[in-house]
Amino acid sequence: MSAKQTLTTLIMALALIAVGTIAAAGDVPEQVSLDTMAKLFNGVEFDHAMHTDLGEDCSACHHHTTGTGTSNERCMGCHAGSDEATTVRCSGCHVAEPFSAKHINRDASNRYQFHIDMPGLKAAYHWNCVGCHEQMDGPTGCQDCHTRTTAGDDFYQINVVHAEAAGRGGH
Amino acid sequence: MSGISRRRFLAASVAGCAATTLAGPRKALASGTFSGYPDGMGVLVDLTRCVGCRSCEAACNKEQKLPAPDRPFDDMSVFDETFHDGKQKRRPDENAYTVVNRYNPEGGAPVYRKVQCNHCNEPACLSSCFVNAYTKTEEGAVVYNSKVCVGCRTCMVACPFHVPAYSYSSSLDPVIKKCIFCYDTRLKNGLPPACVDICPQEALTFGKRKDLIKIGHQRIETHPGRYVARLYGEKELGGTSWMYLAPVAFDQVGFDPTPGNEPIINNVKDFLGTVPMVLAIWPAMFTGFHLLAKKQKGHDDHEHDAEQQQGEDGGEQ
Amino acid sequence: MKSLIGWGVKPVDSHVNEKNDKAWTFKQKLFLGLTPGQYLGQALRNPFNWILGIIFAVGLPLIAYRYFFGLGAVTHASNDYPWGLFLGFGLFVMVPLSASGFMLGTTVEIFGRHDFEPIERLALLNGLLGYFFAVVYLLIDLGQPWRLPYPMFVSFGPAAVLFLVAWHVATYLSVQVAEVSVSFFEWIGWLGGKRFIRRIAIGLTVSGIILSTLHQGALGALFNYAPGKVHPLWYSPFQWIHFFCSSIPAGLCMVIVVSTIVKKTMAWRCDSNFSDNLDRCTLGLAKGASLALITYLVIKLIGIAHDNEWGYLATGWGAWFLLEMAVGVVLPIILFAYAIRHQVVKVARLGAMITVLGIALNRLNTALIAFNWQLYQEIPHIFEVIIAVTIFAIYIVVYRFILYRLPILYSWKAQPEEALAAEAVRPAPIRTTPSPAGAMYRKID
Structure with a gap:
């Protein structure tokens, strides 16, 4: 084995380790940035570590994808013994634009019977977070998690002065 | 029926026949029904998901450039807010094409209902418009041409x-x-309407109407107890592009529970026929009566009959 | 006017002024042969004109206000009640009350009942003006009245019931203008025009029947667009038959009402042919109206039975419906029956008045009161009421203006020389010259 070969192997080994470390870190991130509505609301720095510390099973949020099994009866039919999925990130399955023409017209033969009604990323976040927060007495107000941007303030027209204008709504 | 709208076809046939009679070809309309374009889009509104955040109202306001x-x-x-002694909740108007109302069904959590045009398969507004201002597009939207609107407001009655x-x-x-349906700015380009886009809860599911019907029934089946077993708009009034799922009986959240499955136009088909x-x-009948009446007269007085004829048909001094 | 006649003034009823054997000028005809001073005097002496004046003083500015500030400024017409008083009264009440034109046209021209001729012209005019003012109300109510010709020329919605209404009312208006123009041609002295109309009279009358049947019915069919909004007692899948059928007594009774008013207030303008035959004609019309009312009552009952709506009769709406039926339909039937049996014209006139109000109530109920019965009740804006009254006042003024002048209530006295001259200049007669006996038969000629 020449010095050159040794060096190459060493570099490759180092590289592998490095990649492995990053991959391991990516598997259980400390923080997750959620910014699907970044225009109107500031992104959420989701404290993943804190939420994992709450002691819930991963499947509470990640369904069957973490390989820890699932308690949902409807999922168990297929996923009772599922291994860890290739991607565990929410956006791996829940698309950011569920109503794009591309997604709506995706090849029907690739759609699993139970997955045709899968929520998009934004809905997945809200259902998961708010649903649990309601049970656990976590924050549930919109701006408890994500504060509104100036664009958001404009969007919701928070600066309009309320006038008892007649003929609105009822007429 | 895909490329050419039924109305257009009828209009053309009417134009062709207009020379013969004023109203004859209207009969053509009295036959057949229309159940929507095959690939028409729709929205499934799931009232169990709506949290009443009013983002859809804001999005609509912005997209349609409505007043503040x-x-x-x-x-x-x-x-x-209620109107007319509490009998009315908010409704869509010239400043808001969609509104969300809150209902408090007996003994349950509040239910929020979004109101907007349901984009019927056979729209009553369209069939009642005497200047043909409305169009049901292939994409499923019911749009209208303000430039010909006379302002008779029959569509509002209908x-x-x-x-x-x-x-x-x-x-x-x-x-x-x-x-x-945000037709001009979005639907036409394959995009969902602004309200669907903004909804944080996916209370609004945009898709092909035929797929939404499947999804709607699937939700009812897979979540027993969550919904009443009715997909409002699947068949009601001939079917609508926007359909609703609700956790309680529909009359408790402001719907007409028994609108019937016939499109509105069927009610006037008898008359048009x-x-x-x-x-x-x-x-023929009245000319016949006329001749009979004259014959009778002439029976006893032939001489007089002849004179009368002249008197009637242009006799002068 | 009465006092002027007392002083020996005779209103124009022929081409030639009897006093100086000179032909009346057009201006003189307009002033009824009075001097402008005399005319103004009689107008000012009439207290009714003062009432009209007050109505116009308030109403006309309001009409202008409506066009400057939009419908929202003068009506309570809302998104739930798109049609207010302008259509509820102006269109849906005025049109059935104007069915008189085609009814009397049919009676006289088609069925050859020339005994109704003395009142035929009044019925035709009543029809024309009623329709015309229904259109005027429409022009007030339409958001963009300048687009009224759109369904005719710009954008066609032939599958809509309103398209049919628009076309038929427009066509029927022209038919009625033609029918009434006979009087006008007599008045201006253009016999050619009159001859032409007489020649096509049967055609006009038959097309009048067709158009009337269809659009009287179509007005009813308009409510078939709103099966969930009109109360079931006022709604029927056969709404068009209900509307058509009830327009018959409405039109006939409107003629009785108008002729009664005319006889009281315009006796100077009525000639003996009109006045002497009026009682007989009134009873005849009452007979027709009562038959139509009975038919209407039966249809109404069948309507309730057909849709099995007996349960609704026990509700408040049911009481209101029964009141409408009892007062607007059954009571007139009884009055007419009494009047015809005992030949009491006064009772027939009372019955006619009640019928007119009854049918008007039916239309208002359908279009406004029992409309949106599950929502809330819209009360018309006070400006809306004033404008509706103002338009009706204009209707009365125009009606009176025409009755004063055109030979509707009286026969135009043609001068023999003039008649001969007219025959002489007649270009290439298509028909043989009618015999004098033929002309004699027609009293009005």
């Missing part, structure tokens, strides 16, 4: 959902105003 609202869109006090509104405040250009008959039969 009376209250901010994050002001939830609008849910307490709409079973109380949707079209009128800009009564305008003196020079008052027209009908209603939700158009009699039009050509009247046109064809009346002239």
Whole structure:
């Protein structure tokens, strides 16, 4: 084995380790940035570590994808013994634009019977977070998690002065 | 029926026949029904998912460039607004093409209902419009051409959902105003309407109407106890592009529980069908009566009959 | 006017002024042969004109106000009640009350009942003006009245019931203008025009029947667009038959009402042919109206039975419906029956008045009161009421203006020389010259 070969192997080994470390870190991130509505609301720095510390099973949020099994009866039919999925990130399955023409017209033969009604990323976040927060007495107000941007303030027209204008709504 | 709209076809046939009679070809309409374009889009509104955030109202306001609202869109006090001695909740009008109302069904959590045009398969507004201002597009939207709107407001009378509104405040250009499914800016380009896009809860599911029907039934089946077993708009009034799922009986959240499955136009088909008959039969019948009446007269006095004839048909001094 | 006649003034009823054997000028005809001073005097002496004046003083500015500030400024017409008083009264009440034109046209021209001729012209005029003012109300109510010709020329919605209404009312208006123009041609002295109309009279009348049947019915069919909004007692799948059928007594009774008013207030303008035959004609019309009312009552009952709506009769709406039926339909039937049996014209006139109000109530109920019965009740804006009254006042003024002048209530006295001259200049007669006996038969000629 020449010095050159040794060096190459060493570099490759180092590289592998490095990649492995990053991959391991990516598997259980400390923080997750959620910014699907970044225009109107500031992104959420989701404290993943804190939420994992709450002691819930991963499947509470990640369904069957973490390989820890699932308690949902409807999922168990297929996923009772599922291994860890290739991607565990929410956006791996829940698309950011569920109503794009591309997604709506995706090849029907690739759609699993139970997955045709899968929520998009934004809905997945809200259902998961708010649903649990309601049970656990976590924050549930919109701006408890994500504060509104100036664009958001404009969007919701928070600066309009309320006038008892007649003929609105009822007429 | 895909490329050419039924209305257009009829209009063309009418134009062709107009020379013959004034109203004869109207009969053509009295036959057949239309159940929507095969790939028409729709929206499934799931009232169990709506949290009443009013983001859809804000998005609609922005997308359709509507005037500023009376209250901010994050002001939830609008849910307490009622009109006409508490008999009416908010409804779409010229300044808001969609509104969300809150209902408090007996012994349950509040339910929020979004109201907007339901984009019927056979729209009552369209079939009642005497200037043909409305069009049901292939994409499923019911749009209208304000440039020909005379302002008779028959579409408002006809709409079973109380949707079209009128800009009564305008003196020079008052027209009908209603939700158009964001047709011009979005639907036409394959995009979902602004309200669907903004909804944080996916209470609004955008898709092909035929797929949404499947999804709707699937939700009812897979979540026993969550929904009443009815997909409102699948068949009601001939079917609508926007359909609803609700956790409680529909009359508890402001819907007409028994609108029937016939499209509104079926109610006037009988009358429209009699039009050509009247046109064809009346002239012969009454001319016949006229001749009979004259014969009778002449029976006893032939001399007089001849004179009368002249007197009637142009006799002068 | 009465006092002027007392002083020996005779209103124009022929081409030639009897006093100086000179032909009346057009201006003189307009002033009824009075001097402008005399005319103004009689107008000012009439207290009714003062009432009209007050109505116009308030109403006309309001009409202008409506066009400057939009419908929202003068009506309570809302998104739930798109049609207010302008259509509820102006269109849906005025049109059935104007069915008189085609009814009397049919009676006289088609069935050859020339005994009704003395009142035929009044019925035709009543029809024309009623329709014309229904259109005027429409022009007030339409958001963009300048687009009224759109369904005719710009954009066609032939599958809509309103398209049919628009076309038929427009066509029927022209038919009625033609029918009434006979009087006008007599008045201006253009016999050619009159001859032409007489020649096509049968055609006009038959087309009048067709158009009337269809659009009287179509007005009813308009409510078939709103099956969930009109109260079931006022709604029927056969709404068009209900509307058509009830327009018959409405039109006939409107003629009785108008002729009664005319006889009282315009006796100077009525000639003996009109006045002497009026009682007989009134009873005849009452007979027709009562038959139509009975038919209407039966249809109404069948309507309730057909849709099995008996349960609704026990509700408040049911009481209101029964009141409408009892007062607007059954009571007139009884009055007419009494009047015809005992030949009491006064009772027939009372019955006619009640019928007119009854049918008007039916239309208002359908279009406004029992409309949106599950929502809330819209009360018309006070400006809306004033404008509706103002238009009706204009209707009365125009009606009176025409009755004063055109030979509707009286026969135009043609001068023999003039008649001969007219025959002489007649270009290439298509028909043989009618015999004098033929002309004699027609009293009006």
